[in-house]
Amino acid sequence: MTRPVITAYDWVPDFAKGLVRDLQVRWALEEVGRSYDVRYLSQGSQKAPAHRAQQPFGQVPTYQQGDLVLFESGAIVLHIARTHAGLLPDDPSGRARAIEWMFAALNTVEPPITDYGVAAVLERDQPWSQPRMPAVVARIEERLGDLAARLADAEWLDGSFSAGDLMMVGVLRQLRDSGLVEAHPTLAAYVDRGTARPAFRRALDAQMQGFTGSPPPGFAAWLEKQAQGAAA
């Protein structure tokens, strides 16, 4: 098989470092022992036609192997899991349930967490951001409570570590500075177990080492405006 090529950014703001979605793809590739190449994009070039031909929404990651080009981190991780051993159980029912947890991570647990990111970063200097935050947090807390209840004191969500755990840990890590996961010690320990895996450490190191580029023109002015908004 030819060596897959993924895309990643050569620069992101500090709050996004270690959280860009190529991380989950790198992690999956590391778990299955597959080496890969990275094509780095400078900020702005992800919206150019050349990249949009591979990623219609102008984002990362993409995954290319031979003639196959995929986008969406969930779809890429599932493709890797289905074509290599190690990230899905062998029995069909167990596989279906591991995939179920991938969708649960991305479509049930993540959306309120994305909303938190919007409120805490993108809309931070908007007048509605602080008044709205308790409602945003309450929606996350409901999901985390449900998830903690299901996980209970198990090591992983359904048997052995799977692509479902990989995606769920990836989603929960987005809350790293909020204290919301830490309110559930069993969930915090679950995230710690995931991020202690050697494959995760290699993936994170690789993403961090890839940030060798420069911010786009105008970023410094945007950052200053954000800081003023926060101080106001």
Added chain:
Amino acid sequence: MTRPVITAYDWVPDFAKGLVRDLQVRWALEEVGRSYDVRYLSQGSQKAPAHRAQQPFGQVPTYQQGDLVLFESGAIVLHIARTHAGLLPDDPSGRARAIEWMFAALNTVEPPITDYGVAAVLERDQPWSQPRMPAVVARIEERLGDLAARLADAEWLDGSFSAGDLMMVGVLRQLRDSGLVEAHPTLAAYVDRGTARPAFRRALDAQMQGFTGSPPPGFAAWLEKQAQGAAA
């Protein structure tokens, strides 16, 4: 094979009728010609332990067939698509790309649309709801513009109708009263093509006919409060 059993609500508020997520599962089952049974839940019982044993987040739908129990509409539709002919291409690359569009629907296009639903319904009477709406709408418009550019004048997203189109049409239908999809005539036509499919019509009719129950205690008071907020 035993006949699958799904769960659905026996009552929802008018704004949710025709949009509850068992619809996509019914649609997939209709597309592949599979008959099914429905276990209806009254409002409130979805949060009881008996249902949470099948659905940890206390929602619908679930899917049970023999010993296999699944939740998450995306995972259920994918399971149906993978175990029956008609919703995924035969070639592995085409299958991977159809699954990519399922994830794109649920993790890239839907989250800002969910946010719109929160702003327009759940937080409708909150002081921040109207000031925030332009930012919410702008995030949806960016996604719809990207999607329309990729679809161009094609009939479906990637070759023949697939589970990816089924999920994408299901997500776009949530914007039915907003006018946002209609701003892109090719996208509106795409949704119309999807909802004109006989399997979709049967699924929608079945969901609507299932609403034979009563609102939970307190709903009338909540509705009145919402109406007052809208009039204020």
